[in-house]
Amino acid sequence: MSGVFITGSADGLGQMAARLLVDAGHQVVLHARSAARAEQALRAVPQAQAALIDKPQRLVYLSSGLHRSGDASLDDLAWERRPWQGTGAYSDSKLHDALLAFAIARRWPGVLSNALEPGWVATKMGGAGAPDDLQAAPKTQVWLAVSDEPAATVSGAYFYHMKPRETHPALHDVAVQERLIQACEVFSGIRLPD
Structure with a gap:
């Protein structure tokens, strides 16, 4: 069994994935933005723990189908030159997640780095009326x-429900990847290690 570090694991899909991994016998390390959220996460998945990590063997980035609407120009990462628009910001952030996955796959050949979309599911983010299967959502993670x-031990790929899926063309553009990095x-203020 392996050790797995999950960001965004205080609740939602990250926590669901943590439970599945713990139930399968894996060692799970949860992540939270505050001590209170960390305590909440550990109460929800008590078999997990908190720890520092080195370069991992695998990275899994949670993106969204909305990444296809993201702005690949990266001209306005801080949203300073245009009015705030929630869907646009979300789309851009999910494009950036997937870009990082592909950039890491290229830069760190010994690390399996992939992105996925869980579908539009009924989480706090997705809302109660979301039509996709909530129980299937964390399984790809x-x-x-x-x-x-073999299908899961690839790098630089994008998945939906454990199957490859088409992406925004910018994900394969090395220049765009490097601009984001x-x-x-x-x-x-931190340089991505080689």
Whole structure:
């Protein structure tokens, strides 16, 4: 069994994926933005733990079908030059998630790095009327994180319900990937290790 670190695991799909992994016997490390959220996450998945990690063997980025509507120009990452628009910001952020997955796949050949869309599911984000299967949503995350099936041990791919799916063309554009990585370094002050 393997160790799995899950960001966004205080609730929602991340927490559902954590439960599936724990139930399958994997060691799970949860992530939260505050001590209170960390305690909440650990209460929900008590078999998990908190820890520091080195370069992982696998990275799984949670994107969305809305990434296809994202702005690949990256001209306005801070949304400073245009009015705030929630759907546009969400689409851009999910495009950026997938871009990072593809950039890491290219830069770190020893790491399996992929992105997926869980579908429009009934979470706090998706709303009660979302039509996709909530129980199926985290299964692709878990599959990409731990499965030894050949279809899951690829890198630089995008999935929906454990099957490859077409993406925004910019995901394969190395120049766009590198611009995003450079922007992340400027925002965070941290350089992505080679």
